[in-house]
Amino acid sequence: MSNKTYNDLICETSELIGETTQTDEVVFVTGAAERSVFQPLLSELRIRYTVLLCRLDTIYDQLLQPQKRIIVRRLLEACLGRLLEIKHDLVELYLSDYTYDDDEALQKLQVTPQEAEPCIPQYFIREREQELEDRRKFIIDTLTKLGHETSKPPSLILTEQQAILIIQSHERARQGRLRGQFMKEIRLLKEKGRDQKGEMSATAATAIQRVWRGFITRRMTKRRKREEQLLIGMELPPYTESQAIKKAEKVKESRRTLQNKLEIEYHEALVRIEKRLHSQHKAKISERIGDELRRWILEYYERTNRLPEFPSEEAGGSRTMFSRQGTGVESELSKSSPVSSKESKKSKESKDKKSSKAEDNKIKDEMEDLQNYKCTSSAFLQDIISANEEFEDIWKYKDDDYEHHEKYYKDIIESDKMVKIEQEIRNNVDEMMRSELELLQAAYDRDRSHKGKKAKKPQKKVKRGGKKSKKKKEKDLTPDRTTESLFEELVANGIIRPYPIVKIDDYIGEKNFVGSELRSQGREPTPCLGDIRQLIKEYCILPLGSEHVRTNAPQIRSVLITGPSGSGKKMLIHAICSEVGAMLFDLTPANIVGKYPGKSGLIMLIHLVMKVSRLLQPSVIWMDDAEKPFVKKIPKTDKTDPKRLKKDLVKIIKGICPEDRVLFIGTSRIPWEAEQKLLFQCYSKVIQIPRADYGSISLMWRTKLHKAGALSQRLDVSCLSRVSDSYTIGSLLSVLDDVLTTKRRLQLRIRALTAQEIAVQLSFRDPVYAEHDVAAEMWWSKTPLERRRQKVLQRLEELQQENEEKALK
Structure with missing residues (x-):
């Protein structure tokens, strides 16, 4: 597609963003309301943001203008973060991890269920291709040096016996072909002796013609039938790679190459223009700011007969001096007094309500609390609105023919850099003015002391920072070692391991298309494999891909994936790592047996994993057989010491901070064998892979x-x-x-x-036997979210019965 196509597409997307944000603001204007009010609204918003995510990803991947791509990136990450926020609201609304698309919302927005599934932004991998390739090559080279991998695939290395069997089979095949050729020649010689003249009777000729015409007709009929079935979609065409798709991919790749070239030119222009503006305007701006500050200080001295206190750089510097009025004591009191009055009013009202409430009102209020819901505040909605407004103000009606269509705009760079340069110069001038004010204050104090007045003692500067966090910094056990040496050590010990490149869309499965209808009838639907794929995207892949989204979106530190053997748990782990380019750390009990022995060795192992996982973000820490550390009784045949990490698992997971793009994932076939309380302390989210539908x-x-x-x-x-x-x-x-x-x-x-x-x-x-399904279903009913949902439903039924009984009385 051309440049005009993508520019038109982003203008259309901007209008859609405006419509979506208007609908989204209604959620917060509504406040607390019945759950039935939010259900269709949030479902529609989830689909809208999913469509926007797909559009913005396509635009960001193919747009050439480097400055316009910056604002598209802002919109893309903000929409992604808002999508995850809505997902968590839907989870709290339905008390279920699975969200099923509303048919009315799909029809209203003219979206198919497949399009309503979030896509994975391409920049997660594309902007780190070289880094990921270097890491993978380093892992393979390290393993090759240690002798863990051979230069040839294992399938090509044959034993002597296998080679003899292959040679024998080929020799027998050769002899069979020769014997068949001899028999064919003998048969031809016999047929030649029957009719030396080579003439055929008329009866034989017509018989051959009849057979041949029948064969031709049947073949044509079969071909027409196949063409008709292909046309109406009753039969699939032969699987071949489309030439049109190949051509489109080549065009996309050429645009990406040009995109990188323009990006390099833009960054070079940033440095060049900043240097030029700095050399041209530094003296003028410095002199202007200095004159303004001196004039303001003089006016302040004439008005108050004392020198002002210069704010620190953290407090805003000289910019805050011009907007400051009075000492700020009254404003602080005025701010604090309404709060206290409000609190007192609230306390009085709550006391009055408590005293006046009757039993009937208590039941009614409890029912309202269970039936009502209020959406959590958004950290991304305002960013979407401001970024979209900025795009409409600056870029929507910008002339696309400026400097060969897609080069950078100098005027925008100059205006942005002037703001930055002015702030840097202002900071320098502020520092100079602070020293001047100190000298003036010292001279002023000396003059007052000569006149007999006592000089005021200089007040100690009080830092107005927040409370110090009680959390102690972890002691670095390897301060003198480089990241490469730690990385190599973990690779050599098999903790960091290579994984096959797998796409999440290769996890084939249909979605539950009647889930929304079943929920409207009061029945909880059974998820399908397509719903599991979507859940993995929303909980594992999308938050890990972006640092901004991970920091501000609702945090998920750990996920437990359960399912029978062969259900695709390892494939999902590999897909998560492949889609975001994550490092895979394997803490499976069978993998760490004999490695880092003793208590000190275990401390070192945990330290290395946590340190390297933070240094090489994004990272996935994986534990297979996740139930084994929490099993009550370990079989005597198990020599892997699975309880070695039992006490430290919670510590590892709680040590993952919001800004860390690190995810702990456990996989298990038989999670019901573990102590459930300890298991659910470790894993905040549980995903159970159901039987394939x-x-x-x-x-x-x-x-x-x-x-x-x-x-x-x-x-x-x-x-x-x-x-x-x-x-x-x-x-x-x-x-x-x-x-x-x-x-x-x-x-x-x-x-x-x-x-x-x-x-x-x-x-x-x-x-998969029925006993396994029954055990899995029983275990699922004991998971925290499911138990919470059952309690809410049970309490609602009890309250309804109490209301009905009182109405009858």
């Missing part, structure tokens, strides 16, 4: 078989999805790999794949 399994079979070229009319995908209902997606993928061998792939053109072949391989796999 029919829609997700069917989508997986169609997608994978289509890519493999094995999807045909003879293969009943619906029947196959029903048969594989009780298996995990990981088991089904391993079955497909076993069925579609290299030999079988070559035979697909002449012999289509059937469901029977897959069903035979499925019979050798273990399904």
Whole structure:
């Protein structure tokens, strides 16, 4: 697409942002209201911000103008942060982690359920490509030096016996081909002896013609039928990479290259223009500010007969002197008095209410408290509004033909730099004026002492900082070591490990399309795999990608992912790390056994992990078999010492600050075997991967078989999805790999794949048994959020019954 396309797109997006922020402000104007009022409103806002996120990501990825990209980045991060805030409001509103899209909101905004799922901004990875490549290369080189990896893949290294078997099979195949060629020549010699003249009778000719015409007609009919089915979408076309998509990606890549070039030019211009403005205006600005300050000090002295106190740099410097009126004592009292009066009024009112309340009013108030809700204040909404207003004021009607369309604007740089230069010069002048005022005050005090007046003792400057935080700084156990040496040590010990690059969208699964309707009927829907994918994005990926969002959005320090073996827990861990370019720290009990022994070694391990994870943000600290540290009784066969980190896990998780882009993730197959109280102390969010539903399994079979070229009319995908209902997606993928061998792939053109072949391989796999589902369901009912939801529902029912009984009396 052209530059004009993206400029028009951002103007349209700016109008949409204005509409969305107007709707969003209604949430805070409403205040506390019934939950039914906020449910459709927040659902609509979530979809609106999701659409805006996708649009702004596309614009930021392809826009060339470097100054305009800065404000687009502000809008992108602010919309992302507001989306996460709305997500947490919806969680508190429904008391469930899963948010299902309202059909009315989707229809109103003309958005499909797939488009209502948040996208991952591309700049998370694209702006750090070189850094990530260097890290991955360093890890691989370190492991190669230590002998953990070989230069060749393990599959290419054969034993002598394997090599002999391969040679024998190829020799037998060669002999078979030769024998077939000999038999063909013998058959041709026999047929040649039957008719030496090579003439055929008329009856034979017409028979051949009839057979051939029938074959041609059937082939044409089959082709027309296939073309018709492709046209109406009843059959998928062969899986091939589209040339149009390839061409579009090349265009995008060329724009990114040009974008980087313009970005470099812009940063060079910033330095060059700042130097020029500094040399031209430094003396004039310094003289002007100095004259203004001296004149103001003189006027102040003539009016009050004393010298003013010069504010510190933290208090605003000389800028605050011109706006200051009086001593500020009265203003402080006036500020404090209304608060105290309000507090006293509130206390009196609360006492009066408590004394006058009856039992009926108590029940009514409790019901209102349970049914009402008030949204939390937003840290991003005002930023969205101000950034959008700035865009409309400066950029919306800017001439795009300025300096070959997309170069930087000098006037904007000069105006921004002049503000910065003036502030720097003002700080220098303020420092000079402070020293002058001290000299004047000293001379003034000497004069007064000569006249017999006692000089005032200089008052000690009191720092007006806030209370000192009681939190002690952690002692650095490795102050003299570099980040590279710590990084190499953790790689050598297997704590930092490489991971395969996986996209979160590769986690195939459909969403629950009737979840909103079921909730309106008072039933809690069961999430699908698509809902799990969306939840991983909202809780794990999107907050880690941006430092600004992570600092100001609701914080999630730890997440527990549970599910049966093969449900995709490790894939999700790899996808989280891949999407944000995070470092993966493996604290699985089996991985740290024998490493850093003793109490001092454990302290060093925790220190290294926390220090390096902060230095190399974003980071993911992963623990597989997360239930093992909290198991009541460890089996004698388990030699991994899983309780080694039991006491320190809470300390590790609580040590993650809001500004740290660090996330602790645990994965578990059997979380019900742990002590639940200790488990839920560690993990603030719990994500349980449910059994794969029919829609997700069917989508997986169609997608994978289509890519493999094995999807045909003879293969009943619906029947196959029903048969594989009780298996995990990981088991089904391993079955497909076993069925579609290299030999079988070559035979697909002449012999289509059937469901029977897959069903035979499925019979050798273990399904997810009903006992596991029952145990998982029982455990889920004991999770903190689910218990809280059940208590609220139970209390509402009790209050309704009490009201009905009193009404009958």
